[in-house]
Amino acid sequence: MTAVIEISGLHKTFRGWRRGPKVALDGFDMVVEAGQVHGFLGPNGSGKTTTLRALLGLVHADSGDMRILGTTSADYIHVAHRVGAIVESPAFFGNLSGQRTLELLAMAGGVPRKRVEETLVAVGLRDRGEDLVKSYSLGMKQRLAVASALLKQPELLILDEPANGLDPAGIHEMRSLVRELASRGVTILISSHLLDEIEQVCDSMTIISRGRRVTHGPVAQVLAQHDKGEYSVRVADPAGALEAIAAAGGSARLNEGKLVVSGVTDASWITQTLGTAGHWLTELTALTPDLESVFLDVTGTRPGNGLMSDVDDGWQPPAPAGRAEIEIEVTR
Numbered sequence: 001m002t003a004v005i006e007i008s009g010l011h012k013t014f015r016g017w018r019r020g021p022k023v024a025l026d027g028f029d030m031v032v033e034a035g036q037v038h039g040f041l042g043p044n045g046s047g048k049t050t051t052l053r054a055l056l057g058l059v060h061a062d063s064g065d066m067r068i069l070g071t072t073s074a075d076y077i078h079v080a081h082r083v084g085a086i087v088e089s090p091a092f093f094g095n096l097s098g099q100r101t102l103e104l105l106a107m108a109g110g111v112p113r114k115r116v117e118e119t120l121v122a123v124g125l126r127d128r129g130e131d132l133v134k135s136y137s138l139g140m141k142q143r144l145a146v147a148s149a150l151l152k153q154p155e156l157l158i159l160d161e162p163a164n165g166l167d168p169a170g171i172h173e174m175r176s177l178v179r180e181l182a183s184r185g186v187t188i189l190i191s192s193h194l195l196d197e198i199e200q201v202c203d204s205m206t207i208i209s210r211g212r213r214v215t216h217g218p219v220a221q222v223l224a225q226h227d228k229g230e231y232s233v234r235v236a237d238p239a240g241a242l243e244a245i246a247a248a249g250g251s252a253r254l255n256e257g258k259l260v261v262s263g264v265t266d267a268s269w270i271t272q273t274l275g276t277a278g279h280w281l282t283e284l285t286a287l288t289p290d291l292e293s294v295f296l297d298v299t300g301t302r303p304g305n306g307l308m309s310d311v312d313d314g315w316q317p318p319a320p321a322g323r324a325e326i327e328i329e330v331t332r
């Protein structure tokens with residue numbers, strides 16, 4: 001596969017006046033292959049927008065290499081017409097129609113006028129194209145934003161939080177639109193906090209935390225890597241079953257009246273072990289990890305014992321290279 005985006009060792013520190021320097025990117029790496037819908041995930045303040053802005057030349061990175069459509073960031077201008085991006089929510093004039101908005105953008109960008117109609121169809125706004133933007137719902141404004149990014153028929157589309165603030169129907173529409181564009185061969189990099197959406201719509205993903213990549217790969221592969229081989233088991237006597245699993249050399253714990261058995265490669269071992277000890281199973285469920293649990297684990301943001309963690313507040317410049325642990329600010 002061909003890489004459409006390649007980022008390696010990206011560093012960016014903002015020189016703040018009041019709170020001192022802020023390390024936004026700390027040697028960040030990311031690869032997005034052609035034809036993929038690639039999810040870009042991370043907690044608040046982890047560096048997603050800074051990455052996208054650096055990629056598009058909107059902010060100057062301190063160091064690191066970036067290639068977009070095979071071109072270095074210094075030559076981005078030569079491939080800019082092949083990239084569509086919505087990084088900061090675009091503001092539209094409410095008193096213009098969606099169609100007129102796109103016509104003006106097409107004129108300014110030297111894009112043939114017929115693309116206006118095509119993009120309105122592509123984002124499902126043709127029937128409302130002549131209505132004023134101020135009458136649009138948030139979801140329709142988001143789709144108009146996507147339409148504006150599609151005018152140039154980009155090979156690569158970069159969307160920062162496209163489903164932000166949308167209701168379930170709007171999220172569903174945005175998901176369909178992304179899949180539709182992907183089926184036409186557009187590579188899409190999409191940053192989002194909606195983990196369920198990313199799990200449903202993306203082929204591959206990168207998770208960033210504190211300016212560094214903490215996991216990446218095909219979504220199914222990332223989930224499989226975090227599969228702990230856990231099964232939830234319902235039996236009449238969970239405590240007795242726990243002892244039976246331990247006596248057979250297995251690992252288990254009790255959770256809400258059920259037994260959770262870990263590190264199992266073959267579920268029949270559980271049925272056999274418990275059956276032999278006289279514990280008859282009434283339920284056996286594989287506990288496969290979802291993206292939310294992987295995200296909470298790899299970013300260190302899983303709330304525990306009533307504590308909330310936040311990776312942004314209190315984040316100081318990193319210690320010299322070599323320190324591996326992640327500090328988490330914990331507030332009660």
Ligand SMILES: Nc1ncnc2c1ncn2[C@@H]1O[C@H](COP(=O)(O)OP(=O)(O)OP(=O)(O)O)[C@@H](O)[C@H]1O
Pocket residue numbers: 014015016022023024042043044045046047048049050051312
């Ligand atoms: N212009 C700026 N000046 C100072 N600090 C900044 C600036 N832009 C971003 N930062 C800081 O850099 C860090 C990364 O911010 P960034 O916006 O890239 O995170 P993010 O992952 O996009 O967050 P969110 O999910 O909340 O949008 C944060 O600590 C943020 O406060």
